[in-house]
Amino acid sequence: MLEIHKIREDKDRVIAALDKRNIDATETIEAILQADEDRRHTQVELDNTLAESNRLAKEIGELFKSGKREEAEAAKAKTADLKTKSKELQEALNTASEKQTELLLTLPNTPHESVVKGAHADDNVEVKRVGDFPTLPADAKPHWELTTEYDLIDFELGVKVTGAGFPVYTNRGARLQRALINYFLDKNTAAGYREFIPPFFVNEESGYGTGQLPDKEGQMYHMGEDNLYAIPTAEVPITNMFRDQIVSADDFPIKSTAYTPCFRREAGSYGKDVRGLNRLHQFDKVEIVNITSPENSYAQLDEMVAHVANLLEELELPYRILRLCGGDMGFTSALTYDFEVWSAAQERWLEVSSVSNFETFQANRLKLRYQGEDKKKHLCHTLNGSALALPRIVAALLENHQEEDGIRIPKVLHTYTGFQKITK
């Protein structure tokens, strides 16, 4: 949620920033400012009325105590009006502030100045490309054939047990998952991230805290009986651990990492995009979350980007980094770098990580603050990224590293997998 004072201070800047997302926010902003003015105006009136009531109540107490019953009774009569008035004003205040919040919730985050205006993925800016496209053997196959051929994943079995998009990893396929998870966690903790295993279901409040609600309501699995949501990413439980907290600036940057399965309904997806491991309802991901001060958040973002890049290089995968355009960025993000690995057999780029700075957008909802050197409370900046999401990494590993006699496992994984090559 955007901070109201930023809109008050410079609405034109906000409107111009949101224009990068191809959103004309003029009307909404005006409505917000109107509600804000109503709210403040009403509060002044209400506060004055309540102050008067309080004064009278105190007076009546004194009068009773000193035995002046009649005067007390007379004063009592006066309070009736004030009471009705304050009740009305209270309602008006609630209406105005609810309206303001409701409108604020509809606005996405304002993009960072480096973000270009754009409508869709074509407008994203490629900022870096690393590694060469591999030359594959003549009979190279897409990963969904390799997984069957080498007995790594059984998609049909998953369909039987649950449904499409819920694969069963088998044998060395399962071992490879576990190897990647451990490798990622080890790298992240070595880089200073504290490891957590959070709950895989969250309550409604957490959904709002990180902005999945109300924006992505339909994309999460919801357990109506207990009103809990299956997490779409570890970002949700991890970031929400810090909800309603005033953290110490001395602890910055607060770096957390967690492996969790992620659950996404992916309503509306179809076709070749969802084939094999490209898009799943349940998948594994290791997430990194960073909480820091506004002054340092972009330096932290760069560090996170470098960290993720290093992982991909160690896995010997060609990748590129995109700075997302306004229209392709997530609702809550101010600046997002997407990492895509080249899937050689499919001959397409696959997104494997998304590293974002949310600035104060999440912290505002979360009420996540820190005490600055000025002794005042300020909203923190929150950032997160995948380090990394497994399925597409596996897809690219299998496809890019396929050789005549099997699939080569990158060296960094050998101690984790216990095998160096997946052969038939």
Next chain:
RNA sequence: GGUGAGGUGGGUGAGUGGCUGAAACCACCAGUUUGCUAAACUGGCGUACGUGCAAGCGUACCGGGGGUUCGAAUCCCCCUCUCACCGCCA
């Protein structure tokens, strides 16, 4: 699923209608004293919104919502969460 107890400031915890935004202690911050450290002493120490150039002032908040009352942390109702015991169970 059943029964019972309980949610007060960063922590412990007092507080059954006005003198309580809230005792006391701990923690924390500043200072005094002191070879250093420690101890002791003095003072400070919640959040949000509003208002003001500012000092400050006003209002709200004792799990959440509603009610009674001139006045509610305190009385009443509903909800919720936590804990304990029983049942069931990995």
